[in-house]
Every structure is written in structure tokens, then in C-alpha cells.
Amino acid sequence: MPAGSNAGQPPPRAGQAKQVHLAVQLPGIHNVTVWTDPRSESQIAVDSFIRLARAAERGKFDFFFLAEGLRLREHKGQVYDLDVVGRPENLTMLAALAAVTSRLGLAATVNTTFNEPYEVARRFATLDLLSEGRTAWNVVTSYDAFTGENFRRGGYLDEADRYTRAAEFLSTAKELWASWGEDDLVADASSGEFVRPGAGRFAHHGEHFDISGRFGTPRGPQGHPVIIQSGESDAGREFAARDADVIFSKYSSLEQARPFYEDVKRRLAAYGRTHDDLKILPTATAVVADTDEEARAYADEITREQVSPQTAIAHLEGVWGRDLSAYDPDGPLPDVDPEPESLILKGHSVFRKGREETARRWREIAGERELSIRELMIEVHGGQTFVGSPRTVADSIDHFVQSDGADGFILVPHLTPDGLDEVVDRVVPLLQEKGVYREDYTGPTLRDHLGLGLPKETP
Amino acid sequence: MTGTPFHLAVALDGAGWHPGAWRAAGARPGELFSAGYWTDLVTEAERGLLDFVTLEDTLAPQSEPFHRPDDRTDRVRGTVDAVLLAARLAPVTHRIGLVPTANVTHTEPFHVGIGIATLDHASEGRAGWRPQIASRASDAALFGRRTTPQLTDDDIRDPEAIARRLRPLFAEAADAVEVARRLWDSWEDDAEIRDAASGRFIDRDKLHHIDFEGPHFHVRGPSIVPRTPQGQPVVASLAHASTPYEFAATASDVVFVTPRDRAGVARILAEVDEAVAVTGRDLAARPLKRFADLVVVLGDTAAAAAERAARLDDLAGAPLASDAAVFTGTAAGLADLLEDWRAEGLDGFRLRPAALPHDLSAVTGTLVPELQRRGVFRTEYTSTTLRGHLGLARPASRYAVPAAG
Ligand SMILES: Cc1cc2nc3c(=O)[nH]c(=O)nc-3n(C[C@H](O)[C@H](O)[C@H](O)COP(=O)(O)O)c2cc1C
Numbered sequence: 045m046p047a048g049s050n051a052g053q054p055p056p057r058a059g060q061a062k063q064v065h066l067a068v069q070l071p072g073i074h075n076v077t078v079w080t081d082p083r084s085e086s087q088i089a090v091d092s093f094i095r096l097a098r099a100a101e102r103g104k105f106d107f108f109f110l111a112e113g114l115r116l117r118e119h120k121g122q123v124y125d126l127d128v129v130g131r132p133e134n135l136t137m138l139a140a141l142a143a144v145t146s147r148l149g150l151a152a153t154v155n156t157t158f159n160e161p162y163e164v165a166r167r168f169a170t171l172d173l174l175s176e177g178r179t180a181w182n183v184v185t186s187y188d189a190f191t192g193e194n195f196r197r198g199g200y201l202d203e204a205d206r207y208t209r210a211a212e213f214l215s216t217a218k219e220l221w222a223s224w225g226e227d228d229l230v231a232d233a234s235s236g237e238f239v240r241p242g243a244g245r246f247a248h249h250g251e252h253f254d255i256s257g258r259f260g261t262p263r264g265p266q267g268h269p270v271i272i273q274s275g276e277s278d279a280g281r282e283f284a285a286r287d288a289d290v291i292f293s294k295y296s297s298l299e300q301a302r303p304f305y306e307d308v309k310r311r312l313a314a315y316g317r318t319h320d321d322l323k324i325l326p327t328a329t330a331v332v333a334d335t336d337e338e339a340r341a342y343a344d345e346i347t348r349e350q351v352s353p354q355t356a357i358a359h360l361e362g363v364w365g366r367d368l369s370a371y372d373p374d375g376p377l378p379d380v381d382p383e384p385e386s387l388i389l390k391g392h393s394v395f396r397k398g399r400e401e402t403a404r405r406w407r408e409i410a411g412e413r414e415l416s417i418r419e420l421m422i423e424v425h426g427g428q429t430f431v432g433s434p435r436t437v438a439d440s441i442d443h444f445v446q447s448d449g450a451d452g453f454i455l456v457p458h459l460t461p462d463g464l465d466e467v468v469d470r471v472v473p474l475l476q477e478k479g480v481y482r483e484d485y486t487g488p489t490l491r492d493h494l495g496l497g498l499p500k501e502t503p
Numbered sequence: 504m505t506g507t508p509f510h511l512a513v514a515l516d517g518a519g520w521h522p523g524a525w526r527a528a529g530a531r532p533g534e535l536f537s538a539g540y541w542t543d544l545v546t547e548a549e550r551g552l553l554d555f556v557t558l559e560d561t562l563a564p565q566s567e568p569f570h571r572p573d574d575r576t577d578r579v580r581g582t583v584d585a586v587l588l589a590a591r592l593a594p595v596t597h598r599i600g601l602v603p604t605a606n607v608t609h610t611e612p613f614h615v616g617i618g619i620a621t622l623d624h625a626s627e628g629r630a631g632w633r634p635q636i637a638s639r640a641s642d643a644a645l646f647g648r649r650t651t652p653q654l655t656d657d658d659i660r661d662p663e664a665i666a667r668r669l670r671p672l673f674a675e676a677a678d679a680v681e682v683a684r685r686l687w688d689s690w691e692d693d694a695e696i697r698d699a700a701s702g703r704f705i706d707r708d709k710l711h712h713i714d715f716e717g718p719h720f721h722v723r724g725p726s727i728v729p730r731t732p733q734g735q736p737v738v739a740s741l742a743h744a745s746t747p748y749e750f751a752a753t754a755s756d757v758v759f760v761t762p763r764d765r766a767g768v769a770r771i772l773a774e775v776d777e778a779v780a781v782t783g784r785d786l787a788a789r790p791l792k793r794f795a796d797l798v799v800v801l802g803d804t805a806a807a808a809a810e811r812a813a814r815l816d817d818l819a820g821a822p823l824a825s826d827a828a829v830f831t832g833t834a835a836g837l838a839d840l841l842e843d844w845r846a847e848g849l850d851g852f853r854l855r856p857a858a859l860p861h862d863l864s865a866v867t868g869t870l871v872p873e874l875q876r877r878g879v880f881r882t883e884y885t886s887t888t889l890r891g892h893l894g895l896a897r898p899a900s901r902y903a904v905p906a907a908g
């Protein structure tokens with residue numbers, strides 16, 4: 045979207061202004077990373093993760109977030125080669141980051157389809173103990189058989205079943221976490237009692253999981269991790285309203301974000317929850333330079349790098365479902381029709397469904413504005429959320445939040461690993477000046493950063 | 504004295520390997536699940552220039568019997584995921600190898616393989632892995648995906664008898680390790696090209712589907728994790744009988760064995776050799792390092808050590824029982840024993856401190872200097888990776904086509 049579309053004067057404030065929440069995602073995988081930039085470094089070396097995490101903590105961010113993809117994307121039967129490829133296993137890398145940060149939350153995406161509750165609950169309880177209460181779990185529901193080919197169980201799950209499994213998965217995990225009471229770890233050398241009898245005992249007999257025994261890992265400081273959700277469907281929103289503390293969205297323009305915000309917040313009441321119990325954080329990018337003009341020029345440059353001629357064709361092929369390599373990226377859209385049943389780009393969730401509709405819309409946009417293939421792809425896939433001087437970006441972020449488009453943002457820098465520095469060093473101080481962003485962490489746990497209490501005991 | 508250096512590792516488990524250790528003076532039983540406790544231990548081990556530490560793990564709470572839960576409340580119960588613990592320790596250490604235990608019976612080989620690969624990145628080349636099977640029926644109930652036959656008290660009296668019962672689980676474990684190793688190889692070293700001219704980040708011809716097909720699972724690959732600093736992290740396994748020896752011969756780079764005396768060392772190493780022959784492993788191409796496990800209760804004098812052992816037995820309410828031999832005595836006495844056993848052909852030892860931190864500090868503070876004086880242990884780290892410490896070469900990816908000529 046055009047630079048500064050979210051800018052403008054923040055509305056006058058009655059009383060306390062809403063506080064902005066910020067998180068960061070290590071980029072990569074999608075074409076947001078400009079890996080051709082000489083400043084772009086490794087997306088897998090631990091040093092990259094440490095530098096980005098330390099920048100986020102310097103900026104008093106709520107958390108550091110890692111997405112998940114358990115199979116490398118494929119394009120025409122081979123690994124997709126245009127974007128950054130390769131990433132760590134989330135929880136393992138976050139455990140390492142727990143050692144080099146002391147307040148920053150650590151959020152891992154782990155899907156409920158190719159995992160089992162016992163193991164996931166155990167790993168999150170571990171990370172919560174080893175990070176002293178800074179863990180979050182982004183519960184996703186990916187189901188495709190393509191990813192399933194890497195797992196024992198394969199791609200057995202129907203799309204319709206994924207949220208029922210996810211809901212039962214999460215409630216089972218909560219039972220496991222709650223199976224150790226706060227005082228169950230005694231460790232009293234003089235009496236000789238190490239644990240209370242029955243610590244960890246559980247039994248869950250459900251449709252998807254029928255398990256029992258003793259949970260092997262004591263309770264973490266947060267009771268259980270902060271729960272994040274990132275689906276958009278009706279089922280996904282309902283799941284979030286009932287179970288999540290944070291929801292990610294991809295609506296980074298105010299026009300789209302406000303209806304989503306209102307809809308999701310409205311759903312909370314049905315579950316006895318209040319407006320502040322669920323934070324809505326869209327993913328966003330920020331391009332900061334000395335002046336608005338320089339920032340706009342830089343944003344255009346970044347966007348062109350993000351949508352290279354090859355990427356433009358590949359994305360179009362993803363929607364068209366056919367080989368379009370003979371077409372000129374600087375020419376008009378292909379005259380051939382899409383084959384929406386054929387999947388030429390595998391593992392890209394964006395290209396999974398609704399492709400006929402997408403193609404129709406794209407033809408319209410390209411026709412009206414006489415856009416080339418690449419220009420169209422820049423229009424629909426490119427674009428930066430916040431662009432401008434530090435002042436402009438700070439005002440835009442504040443305005444977006446005060447206008448109830450979001451409670452904050454997950455920033456995805458276009459450079460690894462130092463792409464957050466401009467925001468941290470130049471924008472955050474202005475948000476602090478405005479009184480809409482914390483000067484320092486007020487508590488040790490991620491729940492504290494998000495203003496959430498301890499979880500309710502009964503799942 | 505032989506003068507040829509050997510390898511030394513410590514096995515860290517809870518408050519130590521003696522069930523009374525958590526009640527001993529100096530123990531930190533309330534901190535067993537905190538990062539600070541483990542950081543102190545591993546940095547101490549690193550001060551002692553040890554090759555690596557192993558980190559124990561169990562899915563369910565620990566139990567005294569091998570085959571079933573005991574629901575005791577007077578013993579250390581509860582564990583943290585050892586792979587995550589190892590990762591948490593990686594940035595606060597610099598040279599020492601980190602070898603977590605991870606289950607392979609109830610986990611997904613893909614998840615475990617990428618977790619260990621990530622540990623290798625996070626530690627910049629110091630990752631190992633001890634794959635562990637889960638044989639208890641009660642472990643299977645935690646996952647609800649399969650059942651495993653309940654072993655009886657009779658079954659477990661004879662290591663060969665248990666090993667026969669567990670043979671299918673070991674076969675599956677070998678497949679899990681094979682999957683992990685193929686995943687580690689699935690990215691060739693130079694797969695990442697960042698070729699701005701052609702717009703390609705990777706050379707897709709250097710990434711490979713692994714296409715593993717076995718009776719229990721199939722895995723397509725490639726890994727999501729790029730090739731790691733060691734290429735292949737070090738796989739280690741603990742073995743007490745012929746089936747696990749064969750597992751080690753098939754799957755491991757390091758095997759931990761449990762002789763009772765010097766004659767036992769000779770006998771067991773012969774059995775390991777036989778397993779190597781049976782499985783057709785080429786030791787020149789893939790060396791197998793052989794370590795003996797020993798539980799150690801150390802004191803400044805033999806009498807002080809015996810007193811400590813008795814005190815720990817008192818605290819536990821029972822004498823120590825272990826699968827491995829127990830050494831009680833001075834560091835100098837232990838050094839003698841290590842050199843004596845080693846003459847039978849061991850590459851090194853994995854010491855299990857009876858009580859932490861006491862017996863670990865005795866290893867690093869007294870045993871190591873003694874071994875250095877005798878010229879049989881390193882005086883500084885001379886490599887940065889675990890493979891380097893062990894003298895194991897960095898393997899090439901099996902999928903790489905050797906350069907012509
Ligand atoms: C902002 C955002 C981030 C997501 N991140 C991931 C991810 O890292 N891994 C994944 O498998 N799915 C991810 N998803 C996909 C969702 O979990 C979910 O599978 C998908 O949105 C379909 O669910 P829905 O039908 O409820 O929208 C993400 C979705 C959104 C909106």
C-alpha cells in the first residue's frame with residue numbers, strides 16, 4: 045500500500061492512551077527478506093538470531109517470534125529457490141536465545157497436526173522453565189499432505205478436522221500443564237520428600253487423544269505459555285476468541301484491520317473474556333529513513349528487490365497452476381486461463397485455495413491500471429506497512445493502534461539480522477515520548493509484558 | 504604410563520546418579536529445573552576440558568525399575584527436555600560437546616533430526632545426540648498412538664532376554680537415526696549460493712529428497728535446516744547387550760559400555776567387535792569410539808570417599824545399584840583404574856558423578872590435573888567442534904557428487 049497511508053494525526057486522547065505492543069519475527073522463507081542486499085547475513089547462524097533478539101530486547105519488545113514450515117516449498121517439483129531457504133527448529137533455537145536475553149518473550153509456531161500433545165506440552169514446559177517464564181506458542185493448524193510426507197502419520201487430517209484436533213490438542217496440553225500444582229515440587233532434603241504424591245497425574249480420553257499417565261516436567265513460571273493463534277477463517281477466529289492470548293493477522297492497512305479487530309474482539313464476550321484478554325497483532329514492515337521522501341524511495345527499492353522478475357512469474361504460476369516461464373515479467377498478464385486444480389507451488393499456503401477468484405481479481409486490477417506482471421505482483425504482494433521518517437512511522441503506528449486497527453505489530457524486517465535497529469533506535473524512543481510504549485519491562489514474564497494474568501487453572 | 508591421550512566425558516543427571524544425592528550437603532534440589540543450575544555444571548565440565556557432557560532424559564518421570572513407573576516421592580522425579588536444555592547451554596559454553604538424550608520410539612524422526620541439527624547450529628558444531636528407545640507400556644500410554652509390550656520382572660533380570668524383547672524397538676531406532684543422518688546430509692555444503700544475477704538463493708540441485716521407506720515410517724525430506732557445522736552431529740548410544748551393541752554398530756559414532764572390571768572390558772569390546780562385523784561396518788571409514796561408563800564417588804582419601812558413599816546410601820535408604828560399575832575412592836585411584844582399563848582398547852570414559860556438584864568438581868579439579876600430569880589428557884582444547892575433540896572427520900554429504908578428477 046502507498047507510503048503513509050496509515051499516517052495522520054493521532055486522535056485526541058481521553059485519559060490513558062492505549063499501549064502499543066511490538067514483537068519481531070526473524071524474516072526469511074517468504075520473499076520479504078532482501079537477501080541480495082550486501083548487509084544481509086546468514087538466516088541460520090546462531091549469531092543472526094542473537095543479534096536480532098538482542099535488538100528486540102533493547103527495544104523492550106514483547107517477544108521474538110519464529111514461524112514454522114516443516115517441508116521446504118517446491119516449485120515444479122523442485123525446492124523453491126528464489127527466497128531464503130532453510131531455518132532452524134523453533135523451540136531449539138529459542139532455547140538458545142533464552143540464554144542471551146533476560147526479558148524478551150520467545151514465541152514458537154508449532155502445528156497441532158504433525159505433533160502429539162504430550163511432547164509439545166513437555167517441550168513448552170521446558171522452555172518456560174529454562175527461560176523463566178517467557179514462552180509463547182503460536183498454535184497453527186496446517187494440514188496439507190505435502191507436509192505430511194515428512195511424518196509417520198502422513199497427511200491424514202481433513203481440512204475440516206484440523207480445528208477440532210487443534211482445540212482438543214490445546215485443551216489436552218493445558219491438562220498436562222495443570223497436572224503439576226504450584227506446590228508439587230517440594231525438594232525438601234530434610235523430610236526426604238521430593239514431589240507430592242500424584243504430581244503430574246493425568247488422564248484424557250477424547251476423540252483425538254486418549255492418553256494417561258504422569259506428565260514428566262514440572263510447572264513453568266507462567267503456568268503455561270502464552271497462546272497465539274494465526275488463522276483467519278471463522279473457525280480460526282472462534283478458536284482465538286476462546287483460547288488465545290494473542291492473534292496474528294495479516295491485515296496491515298487500517299481499512300482491512302478495523303473490521304477484523306472489531307469482529308474478533310466482539311467474539312470474546314461469549315467466552316466470558318474481556319476486550320483486553322486478547323491482543324491483536326498484525327504482521328507489518330517498517331521502512332525508516334531520515335526523511336519521508338528518502339524512506340519512500342528506499343521502500344520502492346526494497347519492494348522491487350522483494351518481487352524480482354523471477355519471483356513475479358513464480359507467484360503468477362502459483363495462482364495460474366501452470367508453467368508461465370515463457371512470459372515476459374514486464375509484459376501483460378498471460379492470455380491463457382488458470383488451471384486452479386494443478387498445484388505448481390507446493391507448501392505456500394497463499395496459493396492453496398481461492399485461486400480462480402484471485403486470478404479474476406488480478407486481471408481486473410492489471411486491466412484497469414495497465415500493469416505488467418511484475419507491477420501487478422508488486423501491487424498485490426509487495427508494499428511496506430509503515431514508511432517514513434522516525435517521526436512519521438511512530439505517529440503511524442500510534443495512530444493505527446489508537447484507531448483500534450490493532451493492539452500492536454509483529455515487525456518483519458527485510459534484512460537479517462540487523463533490520464530492526466532503525467525501529468529500535470529511532471522509532472521506539474518516539475513512541476516512549478508519546479507515552480504509548482513502555483520505558484522498561486515491568487515484569488519478568490511474557491504474560492507480564494502482555495498484561496495478562498496467570499492462566500485459569502481449569503482448562 | 505601409556506602417554507597416549509584419551510577422552511573423558513561426564514554424564515549429568517538430576518542431582519547426580521546416586522538416588523540419595525539430592526539430599527546431600529551442597530545439592531541444589533530446588534534448582535534442578537532451572538537454567539542456572541545446569542549452566543554451573545556445564546561450565547565446570549568445560550573448565551575441566553572434557554570432551555562432552557551427556558544430558559539424561561526420560562519422557563515420563565523417572566523410576567527405579569527399568570520397565571515400569573514406581574510413583575516414588577522420595578527420589579528426584581521430573582525432567583526437562585534434554586535437547587532444549589542443551590540448546591539453552593550452548594551460548595553460555597564455547598568448546599564442550601553437548602549430547603542430549605532424545606527418545607526415538609514415540610517421537611517423529613523428522614522433528615528429532617531437525618532439533619539436533621539446530622543444536623549443532625546453536626552450538627556452532629558441538630552437538631551430539633543419544634537416541635533412546637522407550638520400552639515401557641506406560642510410556643506408550645502418554646502418546647496413545649501405539650502400545651509396547653509390558654516387560655515382566657522376569658524379563659528384565661537378564662540383559663540378553665530384555666534385548667531380545669526390545670529388538671523391534673532397536674530396529675526402529677536404527678531407522679530413526681538413519682532418517683536423521685540422511686536429513687543432515689540432505690543439504691550439500693555449498694547449497695546456498697545467493698546468486699543475485701539469476702535470482703536464486705540456493706542451488707536446488709544440491710538439496711535432496713531423502714525418500715526413506717521403512718516398516719514404521721517414511722520420510723520424504725529434505726531437511727528444513729541447512730547443513731550444520733559438523734555436517735553430522737555425533738550419535739552416541741548406551742549398550743549392555745548384543746542387540747544394543749548391534750544398534751551401536753549400525754547407528755552410533757560413540758558407544759558407552761558398562762564393564763565391571765578389566766576382564767569385562769576385554770569381553771565387552773570383543774562383543775562390540777563382533778557386532779561391528781555382523782553389521783558389516785567399515786571402521787576405517789566410520790570409526791566407532793568406545794567409552795566405558797563408571798559411576799564415581801570421589802574423596803580426598805579412600806576413607807573419605809567410602810564415608811561419602813555410605814552417607815549417600817543412608818540418605819537414599821538403600822545401597823547404590825547401577826548398571827555401570829561404581830568406583831569409590833580418590834582421584835588418583837580412579838586415574839589408575841582408567842589407565843588400567845584403557846589398556847584393553849577403550850577410547851575413553853563417561854563418568855557418572857554420584858552427587859552433583861561434588862563429584863563433578865572432583866573430576867575437573869583433581870582427576871583431570873592428575874591425568875594431565877600423567878600425560879594422558881589434553882591441557883587445552885585444540886579444536887572447536889565435538890567431532891574435532893573426538894578425532895572424527897567431518898563427513899561429506901552422501902548425496903554430493905565427488906568432483907571429477
Ligand atoms: C500471520 C499468519 C502467520 C502464520 N504463520 C504460520 C506458520 O508459521 N506456520 C504454519 O504452518 N502456518 C502459519 N499460518 C497459517 C495458519 O496457521 C493456518 O494454517 C492458515 O491460516 C489457515 O487457517 P484459517 O483457515 O483459519 O485461516 C499463519 C497464518 C497467518 C495469518
